[in-house]
Amino acid sequence: MLTIVPSGQLYQITFSHPDRAQFMVLVDCMKEIGAEWDKRARCWVLVERKRVDILNKCKSFSGDPAELLESLRREKNKLIGLPELVQPVAPTGMIPMPHQEDGVRFIADREGSLLAWQVGCGKTLAAMGSINAAGPDGYPALIICPAHLKRNWYSEFKGDPDLNRKGWLVDRTKTVGIAQGNYFPPTDIVIINYDILDRHKQILDSTPWAFAIVDESHFIKSPKAKRTKAIVGGTKGRGKDGQKWQPLHAKRRIALSATPLVNKPEDVWAVCNWLDPKRWPSKYWFEQRFCIIREREQWTKKKDPITGLLVPVKRNIRQIISPADPGLTPEEEAEAHRKLEALNRRLTGTIMSRIRSKDVLDLPPKTRRVIEIEIPSASGAISAERKALASKKSQADSLRAAIEVSKVSGTEAEYRDAIEALKQFQNEEKEHIAILRKKVSMAKVPYVVDHVRNILLDPERKVLVFAHHHQVIESLVNDFRDTFPGGVVHFYGKSTHQEKEDAEKRIQSDPTCRVFIGGITAAGTGLTLTGASHVVFAEEDWVPANMVQCEGRAWRKGQTDSVLIEHVVAYGSVDSLIAKRMVAKQEVADRAIDSDLTLSEPIDWIEDHRLPTEEELDKDITPYQRTTGAYGLKQIVKSPNLYGVTDLDLIIASRLSTRKLEGKAAAYASHLCKKYLGASHEAPVSLPDRG
Numbered sequence: 001m002l003t004i005v006p007s008g009q010l011y012q013i014t015f016s017h018p019d020r021a022q023f024m025v026l027v028d029c030m031k032e033i034g035a036e037w038d039k040r041a042r043c044w045v046l047v048e049r050k051r052v053d054i055l056n057k058c059k060s061f062s063g064d065p066a067e068l069l070e071s072l073r074r075e076k077n078k079l080i081g082l083p084e085l086v087q088p089v090a091p092t093g094m095i096p097m098p099h100q101e102d103g104v105r106f107i108a109d110r111e112g113s114l115l116a117w118q119v120g121c122g123k124t125l126a127a128m129g130s131i132n133a134a135g136p137d138g139y140p141a142l143i144i145c146p147a148h149l150k151r152n153w154y155s156e157f158k159g160d161p162d163l164n165r166k167g168w169l170v171d172r173t174k175t176v177g178i179a180q181g182n183y184f185p186p187t188d189i190v191i192i193n194y195d196i197l198d199r200h201k202q203i204l205d206s207t208p209w210a211f212a213i214v215d216e217s218h219f220i221k222s223p224k225a226k227r228t229k230a231i232v233g234g235t236k237g238r239g240k241d242g243q244k245w246q247p248l249h250a251k252r253r254i255a256l257s258a259t260p261l262v263n264k265p266e267d268v269w270a271v272c273n274w275l276d277p278k279r280w281p282s283k284y285w286f287e288q289r290f291c292i293i294r295e296r297e298q299w300t301k302k303k304d305p306i307t308g309l310l311v312p313v314k315r316n317i318r319q320i321i322s323p324a325d326p327g328l329t330p331e332e333e334a335e336a337h338r339k340l341e342a343l344n345r346r347l348t349g350t351i352m353s354r355i356r357s358k359d360v361l362d363l364p365p366k367t368r369r370v371i372e373i374e375i376p377s378a379s380g381a382i383s384a385e386r387k388a389l390a391s392k393k394s395q396a397d398s399l400r401a402a403i404e405v406s407k408v409s410g411t412e413a414e415y416r417d418a419i420e421a422l423k424q425f426q427n428e429e430k431e432h433i434a435i436l437r438k439k440v441s442m443a444k445v446p447y448v449v450d451h452v453r454n455i456l457l458d459p460e461r462k463v464l465v466f467a468h469h470h471q472v473i474e475s476l477v478n479d480f481r482d483t484f485p486g487g488v489v490h491f492y493g494k495s496t497h498q499e500k501e502d503a504e505k506r507i508q509s510d511p512t513c514r515v516f517i518g519g520i521t522a523a524g525t526g527l528t529l530t531g532a533s534h535v536v537f538a539e540e541d542w543v544p545a546n547m548v549q550c551e552g553r554a555w556r557k558g559q560t561d562s563v564l565i566e567h568v569v570a571y572g573s574v575d576s577l578i579a580k581r582m583v584a585k586q587e588v589a590d591r592a593i594d595s596d597l598t599l600s601e602p603i604d605w606i607e608d609h610r611l612p613t614e615e616e617l618d619k620d621i622t623p624y625q626r627t628t629g630a631y632g633l634k635q636i637v638k639s640p641n642l643y644g645v646t647d648l649d650l651i652i653a654s655r656l657s658t659r660k661l662e663g664k665a666a667a668y669a670s671h672l673c674k675k676y677l678g679a680s681h682e683a684p685v686s687l688p689d690r691g
Contacts, residue, residue, distance in 0.1 A: 007045075022064075032076060118458065119455060146454075147195060155370075232248075232273060233248075368565045370569060403418040403419055409660075466518050467517070467518075530556060629666055629669030
């Protein structure tokens with residue numbers, strides 16, 4: 001069925017198979033091994049003896065050509081030096097989902113892979129797991145993504161200190177950097193956005209990338225776009241003076257997109273050609289096989305080179321027709337259906353892994369993530385927010401310390417007064433911060449709109465967008481109506497009861513209605529919006545429970561899909577701090593029996609500080625612990641920098657050190673000693689050797 005015959009310096013390969021589908025798999029085997037089709041000899045030819053040896057080694061298969069294809073892939077990967085993927089794909093204690101591990105194995109078998117997983121399926125972690133599994137051979141790695149997702153990728157790799165969460169990068173010694181317009185980081189992993197690829201094309205081409213990952217790969221659907229040429233290759237500029245760009249090279253190339261085919265079949269060609277140029281060659285070849293083409297004659301005028309007169313000239317025009325275009329004949333509709341099926345078969349048989357969220361049974365019912373975006377136009381307001389935080393932090397620490405000290409060694413009246421003073425301070429500062437937060441939120445509106453538009457490229461998805469300020473909500477409504485006329489509904493404080501009912505009915509049952517925009521307070525209760533499974537918060541609320549109520553509009557009885565909740569925040573803003581702390585509290589609350597105990601209190605926007613519980617303060621303290629506690633407090637106050645003492649704990653320690661340590665005061669002193677000095681409750685303090 002498969003023969004190899006030497007012919008001079010070449011090797012001729014011939015084969016046959018009665019089944020058409022199996023025959024095409026054998027054709028893929030030839031392309032996988034690097035063979036070329038010889039039209040004259042009517043056979044496949046190979047030049048390298050090493051590849052012939054691989055083919056001979058794998059030729060003994062059971063009769064299913066698919067087994068031969070898998071064997072060839074593994075042997076060829078070893079030959080070309082492709083990184084061999086081995087465990088672990090994730091750090092200890094962080095367990096990927098089974099389908100994500102399958103994704104890593106899928107990537108391992110190919111030079112180019114397209115993970116066409118729906119939103120929320122975790123394709124980002126599968127791509128990072130592939131880098132981890134390659135070990136030292138997985139670097140350097142390049143991540144190309146939209147600008148607003150750069151920080152998100154960085155946080156996934158390195159973790160987030162604000163959430164006390166470590167990243168998915170196994171080798172902690174590897175560095176991660178974010179490229180800017182005039183800066184390219186000398187790191188093991190480089191994260192860069194599409195818009196600045198052309199500025200760094202020279203260094204991108206000269207770096208021997210082990211992995212190149214293109215996130216939201218539908219951004220490079222147009223072969224004429226500059227961003228596409230920087231990745232796929234092409235000519236920058238016009239005419240003979242245009243600069244020829246080579247395709248971005250990497251040993252492994254990965255494209256990630258929930259919607260790889262946005263409008264027309266030809267949208268996916270550029271990505272396929274970059275991932276596997278042998279099996280996805282020229283655009284003309286692609287259009288002939290998978291697109292509907294109408295050819296028509298067109299008369300135009302052209303200058304005659306001899307007479308100089310304009311003469312009529314006839315030329316043939318090729319027009320690509322989309323299956324969704326109106327006016328298709330029944331024959332064209334049938335052809336479109338057939339070609340789309342053929343395209344899907346070839347994609348899944350070569351480079352594409354497709355997963356729908358509803359088909360992955362092990363997905364959690366609700367997933368949250370914070371997306372940080374950089375907003376240059378809001379830099380002034382964000383800077384003012386940070387300055388306000390810094391200027392008031394010492395005052396807030398002093399007020400908190402007064403509460404803690406009065407709780408353990410003061411009177412009940414002192415305790416009540418200290419709490420009231422802190423509440424008054426927080427309310428005054430919230431009013432000041434609220435003005436700045438609104439400015440940041442208004443500057444964020446275009447970025448939120450772009451993010452939601454990207455989500456809605458998937459025709460099956462609907463999105464709930466929640467915000468706080470009326471002006472922000474109205475701006476979102478106006479912007480979305482420009483993009484989706486008739487497909488946007490809203491309900492907030494200014495809406496009527498009838499508008500509420502109409503909005504709920506349309507988002508639930510009208511397939512043309514794609515976006516619901518609601519106020520966090522007004523739309524957080526009394527609505528069933530299970531027609532959507534994607535929730536985006538354009539602004540944050542002080543109270544986590546209010547946000548949970550909004551999530552509950554989609555995540556409730558009647559929802560058949562997993563729900564993804566995203567908080568879009570400006571990098572470095574107060575909303576960023578609130579969102580991260582809130583998500584952390586929500587994750588704890590989801591595991592708790594009584595979530596109201598965790599979520600009903602407002603988020604502390606200055607500092608989320610770990611204080612001892614009442615149970616810890618009510619523990620009996622031995623004489624030894626009172627003695628060592630007094631000594632330990634003096635050490636903490638004397639050398640706070642040596643032990644990394646926070647400002648709040650330093651104020652509390654200094655005040656407790658002047659008081660008699662009994663009861664709860666002694667327990668608090670013991671708590672601080674254990675936290676910073678490693679003290680035991682059963683023995684005198686043994687100070688660690690700090691050099």
